[in-house]
Amino acid sequence: MIGRPAAARGDQSAARRTWWKEAVIYEVYPRSFKDSNNDGIGDLPGIIDKLSYIRDLGADTIWLAPIFASPNRDNGYDISDYKAIMPEFGTMSDFDRLMEKASSLGLRIILDLVVNHTSDQHPWFQKSRASKDGPYRDYYIWREPKGGLPPNNWPSPWGGSAWTFDAASDSSYLHLFSPYQPDLNWDNPAVRDEVFSIMKFWLDKGVAGFRMDAITMISKMPSFRDMTVEELKAPEYVYAAGPHLHAYLREMNDRVLSHYDVMTVGEAYGMHAQDIPLFTDSGRRELDMVFAFDIVHVDRQGWRKIAWPLSKLKDIYAAAGRPQSPDSWNTVFLDNHDQPRAVSRFGNDTAFFREASAKAIATMLLTQCGTPFIYQGEELGMTNLPFEGLEDFEDVQVPTAWETLVKRQGVDPEAFFESLKGLGRDNARSPMQWDASKNAGFTTADKPWYRVNPNHIQINARECLNNPDSVYYYFRDLIALRRKHPALVHGSYQDLDPDHSAVFFYCRESGKSRLFILINMSDRGFTYDSPHLAQASLLISNMAHRGGTRGVTWLAPWEARVYTA
Missing domain, CATH: 2.60.40.1180 (Golgi alpha-mannosidase II)
Structure with a gap:
């Protein structure tokens, strides 16, 4: 089976590591991909049913957004059991069938692994908050509040304080993201042992690697001092500057990854471009690739959507084409589950220009330096959603951002809403548009978990597959061209x-x-x-x-x- 344990790759030899450089990776957001049991939620059997569609496009590796058991406060990025499948998505038997079918089609599977934090419903956290003297207390980061205030002035990048007071244990716990996502204490060796055990569990099932969510945040500033005024303008850079980050990644590689022929791609949140080789230089034995955010921040300044000149995009790609280390490797992406639709962002999604601009930016995506990542529906030219009010958003970030920016800081509500429409994560999370039928062929349930884009009547997979000049076939031809010409x-x-x-x-x-x-x-x-x-x-x-x-x-x-x- 693809992804099974192989000889150790400690020598980092190119012969054993080139498959992920030459791969084309297709991200599936399971909740929105295909519903097989008509409950309105996408699932693993639905993905199995569409594996040939992905294979025929030309992709050879599938990245699955989180499929683990979760209360879904952040759509699966709050995990309550790392060794169980989310019931809405199916069973472990379904996952095993997915792996078997994918392998038979020559497809690899990588999983989205979230190990900076867990759900507050995870048994580790429940035990941690239950006893200050128990063995699980130090699995998370607890501090005493100061005079009824948080332990320090650290903010969450999502808005509000990064600390929540827990009355049951009379202490505050750290969560760099949502209060429902308490941060793990990686300084505790027992936590690292648990994480490495989880990784081995899935690698032994044959997965070909991991996309590692918020991985740059796992090492915390040991003093937990207050941030300066300047640091508070971009706290993510402080959170990504923990003193043991690289040591923990090397330990992960030495103890786990080096024993399998797999790939890792980290979310480099809070990283400057010049720091990326510290993660990806093969001689450092840390990660294979990271997602840098330069491209997807080109049109934003904080919460604001801003105009951007093409020169800014060119400069970013030119810098990526001049690697600071000959042994590092790039990722190339425009879309993912956290970003608005690429054609609406970098192209022109009006009826007259949508197809041409979707193909133009596909050309850019698949001819740049690095491994390309395609997000479900990008190959169809799917667009952003029409939003009419805050009630249209499902994203857990939106209420917190509204409270922080509009109610507390006085940001103009109309300006905030206009930017949110263009930059919001929900744009990517609407159901996959398979055909022009009710609910776009995603489900036969009366109501899908999230609303379908009304333009599915015109933009859908069936329409594309029946049109030899469609965006889908242009993606397919570009992927084939990339494989034919090693220079790409x-x-x-x-x-x-x-x-x-x-x-x-x-x-x-x-x-x-x-x-x-x-x-x-x-x-x-x-x-x-x-x-x-x-x-x-x-x-x-x-x-x-x-x-x-x-x-x-x-x-x-x-x-x-x-x-x-």
């Missing part, structure tokens, strides 16, 4: 026109193979001239190629082309 995986990167305000034009080169990627990232067409294209041959385009004189071409709005020379 291992090649160098050079931005050939960094100052152009609308055109993204860059080169990927490896040995004698050179590919040029030309993308019009705007709603206007114009003539574009480059000597690099004089002797180039077109490999793929999202539009009919109109030709032109050598090196000169007409670019339609959102036109994308890949050439070889």
Whole structure:
């Protein structure tokens, strides 16, 4: 079975570690993917039913958002039992069938592992709060309040204090996120032993690795001092600067990961770009890749959605194309379960431009440096949801943010709501749009767990599969192109026109193979001239190629082309 234990990879040899560099990874948000038992909630049998769809797209690895038992205060990112399946999703037998079917199709499975915190319903936390002298007390981080106030001034990035007073134990516990998600105390060796045991449990079942949620937060500042005024502007950078973070990741690698042929990708929340090689340089034996947030923060400033110039995007990709370490590796993503829809964010989701811009940004995604991650529905050009009021949001962050920003800090409510519509996590969590029927073919229940985007009538998988010129087939062709041309995986990167305000034009080169990627990232067409294209041959385009004189071409709005020379 794919992902079973292999020889130790302590030597970090390239021969044993290239599969995840050449992979294309498809994220599934199980709750919203496919409902098989008509209860309105997606489940594991529903995923099994659609594995061939993912395989046919060309992806070879599936990342499952959390499937563990959970009270679902944060849609599974609050785990109450790491070795059990969420009942709404199915059983362990269903998971085993999923692994077997995936393996038969040549698909690997990686799991979303949340080990910075647990649910407050986890037995460890219940025992921790029950006794100050019990063995589980030190599994979490408890401090005495100061005169009725929190132990320090640490804020949660989600709003409010990072501490909650627990009357039952007359103490406050730390939660960097929701009060329903108390942080584990990684300084306790027993906690690390528990986490490593959990990892081995799933790796021995054949999973091919982990996406590690909030992994940069596991080591805490030992003094628990108050933050300065400057630190409070971006507390996540303080939380990611714990003194033992890298030691704990190396221990994880030495004790667990080095004994399996698997991949790890960490959520690098609170990390500066220059720090990423500290995690991903293979000689350090920590993680294989991380998700940096530069790209998905390009259009936001705190809670505000802001305009962004193309030059900002180019600078980020250019920096990623100049790795500070030759032994580190990048991820490439625009969509995931925490981000709004890529076509609504980086493209133009109006009816006239949606398909062209979805294909244009797909071209960018699948030709950049690193392993690409596709989020369910991205291959269809799914868009953001229409929101009419706060009651339309399901995200646990929204009420806290509203209370903190609008009610306490006086942020204009209309401005906050407008930004929330464009940046909110719920945009990605609406059900997958399989067809034009009621509830988009996601479920036959009267009411799905979350509302379906009304544009599923026009935008759905069946429509795409019946249209050879659809966004889906363009994704498939780009994935095939990436596999055919190693320069798109291992090649160098050079931005050939960094100052152009609308055109993204860059080169990927490896040995004698050179590919040029030309993308019009705007709603206007114009003539574009480059000597690099004089002797180039077109490999793929999202539009009919109109030709032109050598090196000169007409670019339609959102036109994308890949050439070889």
